[in-house]
Structure formats: structure tokens, C-alpha cells
Amino acid sequence: MNNHYDTSKGLHLNYSLIEKMIEEGSRVLDLGCGNGQLLKLLKEEKHIKGNGIEISQTEVIQCLEKGLSVIQGDIDEGLKQIPDKYYDYVILNQTLQSTQNPHYVMEEMLRVGKKCIVSFPNFAYWRVRFNFFFTGNMPKSKVLPFEWYNTPNIHLLTIKDFFEYSKNNKINIKECIYTTRAKIRKDFRYSKFANMFAEEAIFVITKD
Amino acid sequence: MQIDKNNVGLVETKFFTIDEKIKFESGVEFGPITVAYETYGKLNEDGTNVILVIHALTGDAHAAGYHNENDKKPGWWDSMIGPDKAFDTNKYFVVCTNILGGCSGTTGPSSINPETGKPYGLSFPVFTIEDTVHVKKKLLDFLGVKKLYAVAGGSMGGMQAMQFAISYPDYVTSTILIATTSRLSPQAIAFNAVGRNSIISDPNWNNGDYYDKENKPDRGLSNARMVGHITYLCEEAMYNKFGRRLQNKNHYDFNFDIDFQVESYLQHQGQIFVDRFDANSYLYITKAVDYFDPADKYGSLKEAFKNTDAKFLVISFDSDWLFPSSQSKEVVNTLMQLGKDVSYCEIKSPCGHDAFLLEYEVQSKIIKSFLNTHLQGDTNE
Numbered sequence: 001m002n003n004h005y006d007t008s009k010g011l012h013l014n015y016s017l018i019e020k021m022i023e024e025g026s027r028v029l030d031l032g033c034g035n036g037q038l039l040k041l042l043k044e045e046k047h048i049k050g051n052g053i054e055i056s057q058t059e060v061i062q063c064l065e066k067g068l069s070v071i072q073g074d075i076d077e078g079l080k081q082i083p084d085k086y087y088d089y090v091i092l093n094q095t096l097q098s099t100q101n102p103h104y105v106m107e108e109m110l111r112v113g114k115k116c117i118v119s120f121p122n123f124a125y126w127r128v129r130f131n132f133f134f135t136g137n138m139p140k141s142k143v144l145p146f147e148w149y150n151t152p153n154i155h156l157l158t159i160k161d162f163f164e165y166s167k168n169n170k171i172n173i174k175e176c177i178y179t180t181r182a183k184i185r186k187d188f189r190y191s192k193f194a195n196m197f198a199e200e201a202i203f204v205i206t207k208d
Numbered sequence: 209m210q211i212d213k214n215n216v217g218l219v220e221t222k223f224f225t226i227d228e229k230i231k232f233e234s235g236v237e238f239g240p241i242t243v244a245y246e247t248y249g250k251l252n253e254d255g256t257n258v259i260l261v262i263h264a265l266t267g268d269a270h271a272a273g274y275h276n277e278n279d280k281k282p283g284w285w286d287s288m289i290g291p292d293k294a295f296d297t298n299k300y301f302v303v304c305t306n307i308l309g310g311c312s313g314t315t316g317p318s319s320i321n322p323e324t325g326k327p328y329g330l331s332f333p334v335f336t337i338e339d340t341v342h343v344k345k346k347l348l349d350f351l352g353v354k355k356l357y358a359v360a361g362g363s364m365g366g367m368q369a370m371q372f373a374i375s376y377p378d379y380v381t382s383t384i385l386i387a388t389t390s391r392l393s394p395q396a397i398a399f400n401a402v403g404r405n406s407i408i409s410d411p412n413w414n415n416g417d418y419y420d421k422e423n424k425p426d427r428g429l430s431n432a433r434m435v436g437h438i439t440y441l442c443e444e445a446m447y448n449k450f451g452r453r454l455q456n457k458n459h460y461d462f463n464f465d466i467d468f469q470v471e472s473y474l475q476h477q478g479q480i481f482v483d484r485f486d487a488n489s490y491l492y493i494t495k496a497v498d499y500f501d502p503a504d505k506y507g508s509l510k511e512a513f514k515n516t517d518a519k520f521l522v523i524s525f526d527s528d529w530l531f532p533s534s535q536s537k538e539v540v541n542t543l544m545q546l547g548k549d550v551s552y553c554e555i556k557s558p559c560g561h562d563a564f565l566l567e568y569e570v571q572s573k574i575i576k577s578f579l580n581t582h583l584q585g586d587t588n589e
Contacts, residue, residue: 004563007327043449049553051549056572057553057554057556059554060551061553061570061573061574061577063551064551064553064574064577064578064581065573065577065581066581067580067581068551068581069519069549069550069551070552071540071544071550071551071552072550072552072553072554073537080541081540081542081544081545082544082545086547096468110407133525
């Protein structure tokens with residue numbers, strides 16, 4: 001699903017940040033795993049036992065070519081087949097905003113994962129706001145390159161929205177990393193400026 | 209005839225006889241059983257580069273290549289088996305057998321019972337998918353196969369591949385299940401029932417005793433085949449293939465001869481089928497397919513797959529209503545629940561159930577990737 005996010009430096013940063021979050025040899029599920037690049041990296045670097053779920057047939061085949069185990073499926077249908085807390089980590093990388101039912105997907109991933117890693121583009125990033133404010137068009141950017149009529153990103157959200165959502169749903173935020181233009185923004189870690197100046201966010205969350 | 213370089217070339221069907229009796233699931237002990245088989249590629253020294261491919265309902269051991277230079281058609285899965293193909297005979301030793309109870313060389317109801325000197329007919333015992341798997345295992349032992357690198361099959365072949373992984377967990381490294389199910393839907397059983405009924409109600413069937421008669425139950429068998437062919441296609445496939453086009457005419461004839469192309473196709477399929485298939489075999493094999501239900505046998509599908517140790521690849525086709533994707537997903541979900549290594553791909557195709565024989569390009573890609581990488585995986589360990 002996250003094919004809109006290819007090639008850029010941001011991708012590498014995103015992958016390496018996620019890689020650092022994951023413990024050696026753990027069991028990982030990547031929801032919307034795309035062509036399997038992240039899973040492959042995790043397999044090679046962290047020796048994880050992992051698999052992915054991906055809706056696109058082309059990308060499923062690309063995963064198989066990389067030697068990954070992958071299930072062709074729609075994560076919006078849930079993860080009913082997977083027992084509670086089966087995975088050490090469930091990853092939802094740049095995919096939350098393109099699900100039909102983000103709330104259900106979040107609930108399901110928190111059910112099957114001991115820890116979950118969620119990343120998304122921040123729609124309150126100042127350039128997005130600026131763009132929208134001055135042009136009056138639906139904002140486009142490097143991480144949000146689509147037109148309103150063909151974007152897969154149907155549930156865009158902000159960092160503030162995510163904090164509020166987590167609070168309302170008793171989700172614990174264990175860690176958050178903000179990035180802008182392919183750099184980690186440590187200067188506003190844990191500050192409310194994140195919502196304005198972070199282009200993307202990665203959260204590690206849990207729910208008992 | 210020009211045989212291209214990706215073809216296994218000229219091949220022959222060989223035979224192996226299991227002399228001792230085998231105990232069938234029904235309790236009956238039966239033997240001897242002769243198994244017709246073909247092999248392609250070379251067995252490695254350890255006997256571990258073996259892929260067993262298993263045919264569907266009416267297939268045979270002739271999966272690839274040609275029997276002689278005048279053959280019009282190669283084996284039934286020639287598009288998938290050969291040098292550099294999905295089942296690459298440069299790397300793998302590919303084995304295919306005719307099913308127990310069949311009529312293409314393996315002992316079945318049309319074979320001569322050595323005790324009476326006459327064809328078995330209905331005295332042939334009813335067998336199950338599991339019985340057919342045990343017979344295949346005997347042949348593999350004879351061939352010196354230490355472990356299957358993969359077992360692969362479509363439709364009924366997939367059922368046997370599944371049962372192989374269940375019956376011989378330590379013997380199977382990977383399992384490829386294509387357009388198959390862990391149990392037929394009542395709808396699919398119903399179609400089989402109509403097919404069997406059509407044979408049984410043919411007066412020439414004569415309680416299965418027709419082998420020395422002049423007239424065989426051809427009518428019944430060809431009707432059964434016609435019903436079968438409807439289930440192998442789908443609405444879209446029928447529109448694409450025939451539409452409402454008329455056969456060699458521009459207007460209706462206002463009688464009960466063949467008007468539509470689809471009628472002509474089914475009749476033709478029925479007619480050519482009787483030349484190569486035995487009516488009793490059709491009864492026995494469809495029965496085995498109907499009975500197959502590991503969830504029922506082992507208590508649940510989870511229980512059935514519990515001890516399997518193979519890596520699984522499951523493929524289904526979105527337009528297949530006979531063995532629908534939902535049934536493949538059930539297998540995939542169960543394997544996931546058990547923490548087994550499983551991959552699943554639902555191929556888009558307008559071809560219905562027949563897709564597993566037709567959509568070889570995308571299947572080849574998937575299967576090649578699966579087999580290759582998992583070979584790499586093995587060497588990494």
C-alpha cells in the first residue's frame with residue numbers, strides 16, 4: 001500500500017528507525033507490507049520471524065520473490081485468524097491513512113501485537129497547512145503526492161489527532177519519533193510543536 | 209514435430225507394482241496395485257530435489273513432454289514443468305503418478321483382478337484421498353526419494369497435496385495448494401452427484417459390469433463430463449468463449465439439435481472424454497473427492513494441520529466458484545493460527561476453476577519465487 005512513498009531518503013530513514021525499534025529475533029507482522037522491502041531488511045538485520053499482509057497481487061509476488069511469507073488480503077477485513085498477542089510487533093507503516101476503517105484496523109493490530117509500530121504523514125505539518133491556506137486546493141507534498149480524486153489516503157490525520165485517539169482508546173504511547181524532510185527532529189520531541197513541524201510520525205504503542 | 213528447448217521432450221509412462229496389500233481407510237485390504245508414473249529431470253544423490261505434482265480429477269501421469277513425435281498435445285501441465293519453467297527440471301526431479309482407481313495405467317476398476325481374471329468393476333474397493341496418498345508414498349520410496357522438496361497439485365491434486373503434508377509431516381518440505389479446498393461445498397458435491405447419477409442411470413452401465421459388452425455407458429459418462437465442464441468454467445469465461453453465438457448457423461433451427469456454441473462445446477468435451485476415461489473410475493474418484501474432509505476426520509482443520517511441518521503456498525482464483533477463494537482462505541487462516549509458514553495469493557482470472565491449468569504465467573512467477581527462495585532459506589539455516 002505504501003508505494004507512494006518509494007525511493008526518497010525519507011523511506012530509508014523510516015525503515016532504519018523502525019529497524020532500531022525492533023528486537024532481534026522477534027515475531028513481526030507487517031500490515032500493508034507493499035513489496036516487502038522493510039520485512040526483508042528486518043529479516044536480514046534483525047533475524048525476525050515475520051510475514052506480511054498485502055492487498056496488491058503484484059506486490060505479493062514481489063514479496064515472494066524476496067523469499068518472504070506473505071498473505072494476499074485486505075487488512076480492513078481484520079485479523080480474525082491471528083490469536084491475541086501472537087506477534088511481538090505489528091507494523092502499520094504509512095498505511096493507517098489509507099485504510100477504510102482505521103479504528104477497526106488499530107483495534108485488531110493492538111489485539112494481535114504485543115507492541116505496534118504505526119507511522120503516518122502528519123496532515124498538520126506547516127507546509128500542508130500553508131499549502132491549503134494559500135492555494136485553497138487539497139494539499140500535495142512529497143509524502144502526499146496524490147490528487148484528491150485518486151489518493152489512497154482517505155483517512156488523513158494529524159499528530160494531535162493520534163494523541164487524542166490514543167487517550168480516548170486507552171492506548172499507551174511508548175515512544176514517538178518525528179521526522180521532517182528525511183531528518184529526525186529531536187528538537188521538538190514531546191513538544192506540542194511536533195504537530196506543526198513534523199512531516200511524519202512513528203509511534204510505538206501498546207494496549208493491555 | 210519441433211520440440212522447443214523448454215520442453216522435457218519425449219517421455220514415457222513407467223509402471224511400478226506394490227505387491228503387498230495396502231489397508232484402505234475403509235478397512236479393506238487391497239493389492240496388488242500397479243502405479244503408472246512419469247518422471248522428469250534427475251534425482252540428486254541425497255534424493256531430496258523431488259517435486260511430486262498431482263493431477264486433478266481426470267488427469268494422468270503424463271504431466272509434461274510428448275509420448276511420441278506424432279502427439280498433438282503435450283502432458284497436462286507441460287506449461288509448468290520443464291527446463292526453466294515453474295517446476296524447473298534443470299533443478300528438480302519431478303514425479304507424477306496416475307491416481308489410484310484411475311484408468312490411465314494405475315490399478316482401478318477397469319483393471320483385471322488377478323484372482324478372477326476379469327475387470328474389478330464394482331468389486332473394486334471404495335478408497336479415499338488418504339489412500340491415494342499412501343499409494344504415492346510407496347512409489348516415492350521405491351524411487352529412492354528421501355524427502356519431498358515440494359508436493360504440488362491443483363483441484364483434487366491439491367487435496368492430495370494437503371493430505372500428503374498431513375500424513376507425512378516429516379517427509380514434505382513445502383506444499384503448494386492450487387485452486388483447492390479442505391472440503392467440497394455441498395454445491396460441488398451436488399454436481400458430482402449429478403455426474404454419478406448420469407452414469408448409473410445409463411442402462412449400459414449395467415451395475416459397473418460393462419467391460420466385455422459392446423455398448424459402454426458412454427452416454428452417461430459424457431453427460432457427467434458435460435456437467436463437470438460447466439463447473440470448471442464461470443459465467444464470464446462462458447461469455448468470453450461462446451457468448452450466445454450459434455454453431456455453424458445464423459438462425460435458430462426450431463428443433464432440438466445443437467444451436468448454440470456452448471452446447472456444441474459441451475457435447476464435444478463429453479464425446480472425447482469417453483474415449484479416454486472409464487465410467488467406473490469416474491464414480492470412484494468423485495466419491496473420494498466428496499469424502500475428503502480432514503476437519504471432520506481429525507476433529508478440526510487446526511487439529512488436522514497441527515503436526516504439519518511444511519512451508520505452504522496457497523493459490524486461488526477469484527472467478528473459481530467450484531473451489532472458491534473463501535475455502536483457500538480457510539486453510540490459510542488455519543495455518544496462520546497454528547503459526548505455520550504460509551503464503552497466499554489470489555490470482556485475478558476470468559477463467560473459473562480451469563484457471564489453474566490456463567493461467568500459467570502468473571502461477572509460474574509465484575511458484576518459482578516460492579521454490580527458489582525457500583531453497584535459499586534452507587541453505588542459510
